[in-house]
Amino acid sequence: xxxxRLPISASQRGKLISAGYTSLSSxxxxxxxxxxxxxxxxxxxxxxILKVASHSRGSxxxxxxxxxxxxAQSAWDMLHDEESLMHITTSSADLDNILGGGIHCKEVTExxxxxxxxxxxxxxxxxxxxxxxxxxxxxxxxGGVPGIGKTQLGIQxxxxxxxxxDFGGLGGKAIYIDTxxxxxxxxxxxxxxxxxxxxxxxxRFLRKDFQECKIKMLxxxxxxxxxxxxxxxxxxxxxxxNYLDKFLSEHKDVDMSLWSQVKVIVVDSVTxxxxxxxxxxxxxxxxxxxxALKLMNLAKRFSLAVILLNQVTTKHTEASFQLAxxxxxxxxxxxxxxxxxxxxxxxxxxxxxxxPSLRSASAAYSVTARGIRNSSSSCKRIKMM
Amino acid sequence: xxxxxxxxxxxxxSIANVFSARNISTAxxxxxxxxxxxxxxxxxxxxxxxxxxxxxxxIVAPPYQTALSLMExxxxxxxxxxxxxxxxxxxxxxxxxxxxxGVLTxxVGPAGIGKTQFCLKxxLLASLPTNYGGLDGRVxxxxxxxxxxxxxxxxxxxxxxxxxxxxxxxxxxxxxxxLVLRPTSLAEFTQSLEQIKVSLLQNQVKMLVIxxxxxxxxxxxxxxxxxxxxxxxxxxxxxxLAEFSRIPVVVTNQVRSRNHDDASRYSFQVQSRDGAIETxxxxxxxxxxxxxxxxxxxxxxxxxxxxKSGERFIxxxxxxxxxxxxxxxxxxxxxxxxxxxxxxxxxxxxINAIHCQGSFPQTLLIVTGTCVAMAKNAGHNEIINFGxxxxx
Numbered sequence: 001x002x003x004x005r006l007p008i009s010a011s012q013r014g015k016l017i018s019a020g021y022t023s024l025s026s027x028x029x030x031x032x033x034x035x036x037x038x039x040x041x042x043x044x045x046x047x048x049i050l051k052v053a054s055h056s057r058g059s060x061x062x063x064x065x066x067x068x069x070x071x072a073q074s075a076w077d078m079l080h081d082e083e084s085l086m087h088i089t090t091s092s093a094d095l096d097n098i099l100g101g102g103i104h105c106k107e108v109t110e111x112x113x114x115x116x117x118x119x120x121x122x123x124x125x126x127x128x129x130x131x132x133x134x135x136x137x138x139x140x141x142x143g144g145v146p147g148i149g150k151t152q153l154g155i156q157x158x159x160x161x162x163x164x165x166d167f168g169g170l171g172g173k174a175i176y177i178d179t180x181x182x183x184x185x186x187x188x189x190x191x192x193x194x195x196x197x198x199x200x201x202x203x204r205f206l207r208k209d210f211q212e213c214k215i216k217m218l219x220x221x222x223x224x225x226x227x228x229x230x231x232x233x234x235x236x237x238x239x240x241x242n243y244l245d246k247f248l249s250e251h252k253d254v255d256m257s258l259w260s261q262v263k264v265i266v267v268d269s270v271t272x273x274x275x276x277x278x279x280x281x282x283x284x285x286x287x288x289x290x291x292a293l294k295l296m297n298l299a300k301r302f303s304l305a306v307i308l309l310n311q312v313t314t315k316h317t318e319a320s321f322q323l324a325x326x327x328x329x330x331x332x333x334x335x336x337x338x339x340x341x342x343x344x345x346x347x348x349x350x351x352x353x354x355x356p357s358l359r360s361a362s363a364a365y366s367v368t369a370r371g372i373r374n375s376s377s378s379c380k381r382i383k384m385m
Numbered sequence: 386x387x388x389x390x391x392x393x394x395x396x397x398x399s400i401a402n403v404f405s406a407r408n409i410s411t412a413x414x415x416x417x418x419x420x421x422x423x424x425x426x427x428x429x430x431x432x433x434x435x436x437x438x439x440x441x442x443x444i445v446a447p448p449y450q451t452a453l454s455l456m457e458x459x460x461x462x463x464x465x466x467x468x469x470x471x472x473x474x475x476x477x478x479x480x481x482x483x484x485x486x487g488v489l490t491x492x493v494g495p496a497g498i499g500k501t502q503f504c505l506k507x508x509l510l511a512s513l514p515t516n517y518g519g520l521d522g523r524v525x526x527x528x529x530x531x532x533x534x535x536x537x538x539x540x541x542x543x544x545x546x547x548x549x550x551x552x553x554x555x556x557x558x559x560x561x562x563x564l565v566l567r568p569t570s571l572a573e574f575t576q577s578l579e580q581i582k583v584s585l586l587q588n589q590v591k592m593l594v595i596x597x598x599x600x601x602x603x604x605x606x607x608x609x610x611x612x613x614x615x616x617x618x619x620x621x622x623x624x625x626l627a628e629f630s631r632i633p634v635v636v637t638n639q640v641r642s643r644n645h646d647d648a649s650r651y652s653f654q655v656q657s658r659d660g661a662i663e664t665x666x667x668x669x670x671x672x673x674x675x676x677x678x679x680x681x682x683x684x685x686x687x688x689x690x691x692x693k694s695g696e697r698f699i700x701x702x703x704x705x706x707x708x709x710x711x712x713x714x715x716x717x718x719x720x721x722x723x724x725x726x727x728x729x730x731x732x733x734x735x736i737n738a739i740h741c742q743g744s745f746p747q748t749l750l751i752v753t754g755t756c757v758a759m760a761k762n763a764g765h766n767e768i769i770n771f772g773x774x775x776x777x
Contacts, residue, residue, distance in 0.1 A: 007424075007430060007431035007432070008430045008431075009424060009427075009428045009429045009430050010424065010425050010428055011428045012430075048430070052430070145678065145681075146678065146681035146682045146684075146687075146703055147681070147687065147702060147703030147704075147736075147737065151705050152705065175449075176452070180624070180682075180683070181487070181488060181624055181627075181628050181685075182488070182685050182705060183452075184485075184685075184705040184706055185452055185455050185456040185459060186456075186467075186481055186706055187705050187706045188452050188456075189456065190706070220453055223451065223452035223453035223455075223456060224451045224452070224453040224454075225451070226451060226452035226453075227449045227450075227451060228449060228450050228451065228452050228455055229446075229447055229448075229449050230447060231447065232447070232625065233413075235412060235413040235416050235417070235445060236445055236446065236447055238416045238417075238442070239412065239416055239441065239442040239443075239444075239445035239446045240442070240445075240446040240447065241442075242416075242438060242439055242442030242443075242446070243439070243442045243443045243446040245439075246439070246443065247449075269682075272621075272682075273621075275617060275679070276617035276618065276620070276621055283417065286419050286422075287417060287419070290419045290420070311678075311679070311682045312678060312682075313678060313679070314677075314678065322651060322652050323651045324651070324652070340651055340653070342651060343733060343734040345733060346732040346733025346734070346735070347733060351651075351653060353651075353653060360653075368708075369708060
């Protein structure tokens with residue numbers, strides 16, 4: 001490992017290099033007082049440099065000594081982990097199906113306005129298939145045109161993540177980051193009510209021991225577990241995402257110290273402030289990708305799903321204008337999964353635009369008074385079968 | 386909070402000095418840079434940068450609320466549960482009580498369909514005392530197209546609430562609460578918006594109407610990136626205005642013809658059609674909203690006013706809480722009113738289409754003793770002549 005990779009300040013690095021220290025091993029035997037004299041820095045500063053250097057060397061040697069690289073995980077273990085992960089249902093069975101069961105935790109999913117409805121099909125159906133709900137990490141981006149149902153899908157996910165374990169849910173809490181002011185608390189209440197009704201119905205059909213599993217949840221309880229942050233500028237957005245690390249550590253589950261209670265972070269929308277305050281597009285890209293990395297980190301550390309909602313813009317390609325998700329091409333690399341919501345004829349469809357593990361597919365969904373559900377026509381199809 | 390000074394955040398003295406020496410004085414400056422850029426610029430190690438950033442972030446990040454406390458707060462502090470009834474029963478039911486407080490509600494439709502009429506009615510309603518279903522406060526009406534007619538306003542008042550408007554003092558009081566601004570340029574509009582922000586809370590302003598947003602922006606800029614820039618400032622300003630004063634904001638938007646380059650499909654949709662028989666999208670309507678997709682993302686509720694086979698409809702085209710319903714309406718001397726309170730559910734993207742076909746009845750009002758006439762004037766139904774006998 002070389003000196004330039006050490007996380008120290010530029011001037012210290014410059015001094016080290018000009019004094020002839022280019023590799024970590026050259027620092028291994030020197031004492032701090034010698035180094036201080038040679039670099040003309042204070043003794044404490046020299047000690048600090050040596051501490052950083054020995055720390056980096058430590059991680060390097062342990063890598064070499066272990067047959068398995070530290071921090072790595074074999075593909076077999078990963079498979080095992082993923083299978084144990086739970087999914088968050090979208091309340092739309094069709095949508096869950098194309099998503100491989102629901103929204104995975106530990107991944108970041110971007111949902112365009114057109115893909116939201118996939119997630120919404122009936123909770124009932126979801127419980128049987130347990131498609132979306134997983135304790136794995138999903139980073140998902142959802143995008144779509146205005147009015148397609150992005151916010152609705154975001155609210156639905158924030159509610160569904162709270163379905164208790166007995167019903168095949170995660171029993172977690174949700175963080176809802178609202179940059180546009182479009183979160184409607186009345187709507188969240190409606191969706192929560194419908195979700196509880198669905199659960200009791202499921203109970204009645206599938207469980208004989210009705211009394212035991214009686215649902216004690218109230219819509220108020222669901223609303224209480226949604227942490228709502230209202231963001232008014234991109235600075236606040238970045239600050240909040242930096243701060244979430246601390247917030248999540250403070251809100252950890254008592255019983256399962258490893259998992260945080262918060263299972264999903266919904267950002268509605270990731271785009272809004274970044275589309276207006278920036279003149280320097282290169283800076284915007286850097287700030288955005290830094291933010292995405294932090295979110296990805298949160299998803300991994302706390303085993304939660306991150307759902308980003310994105311807006312749609314028009315893009316000129318091959319002499320024609322097409323709809324595209326906002327924030328440009330480099331941004332599209334950051335998300336693990338990307339779902340686009342769109343109109344197809346008279347129905348809303350969700351399309352998997354990008355995913356490392358799922359086939360590209362689309363499914364119809366509908367937005368009803370009770371939230372996001374399977375589209376009515378596909379429900380009929382299922383009944384006929 | 387974005388412009389919070391770093392010197393006010395209790396960072397360790399040494400690092401705080403480094404920040405000020407490099408001219409990074411606000412949280413915004415610090416958070417706009419990546420960690421590595423900061424390391425280079427400040428000439429300090431990664432751990433110091435990280436701990437400084439996390440301290441700054443913690444202070445700048447807004448506090449959270451649970452959705453429950455949000456709801457309780459709304460119900461406690463807000464009259465009518467945060468919705469302002471429009472007086473159109475079917476529409477109010479669909480919108481869970483009326484026009485929501487704190488967000489933008491947009492009216493979009495072809496010229497002469499009744500957008501201004503709707504705005505007039507709403508301003509009038511908002512000025513009424515609460516026992517008449519009003520908000521009992523002032524209304525700021527930004528009239529860009531010079532279409533505001535106080536005669537028409539009073540006529541609507543007289544017809545809908547004769548018991549108030551037959552008393553001259555009351556009529557004067559109500560009309561006195563509606564303040565009309567007529568900016569002639571975008572710069573002037575921007576200036577008055579900034580003034581409004583200051584006076585909203587002090588002066589019991591209960592509603593803001595902007596008629597129309599499109600006229601301002603399309604008047605000064607060509608379509609394209611430049612226009613998007615100006616527009617985005619206004620979008621975020623008006624949104625924050627609505628939110629912090631918690632009042633309903635109603636904005637109208639014009640329509641324009643669909644350009645051949647207006648995109649309505651994603652690239653994957655085009656690709657999937659390549660193998661199949663090319664079926665070009667059939668548009669039954671050639672009209673689209675004048676302000677583009679970015680604006681459409683910003684409005685929370687969009688109501689489309691359209692004319693189809695001789696009837697006018699008002700449609701709930703975008704709303705987080707309402708189903709896609711269409712209501713037939715007409716405009717009478719008492720203002721806009723629904724022909725039926727039962728909305729017809731509209732399937733699919735049809736809800737967003739704006740039709741202007743079939744001639745809607747131009748002369749809606751029967752000319753009576755009060756001498757009301759409507760004339761067709763270059764596509765607009767403009768009320769040009771009223772008898773104001775009721776007031777005299």
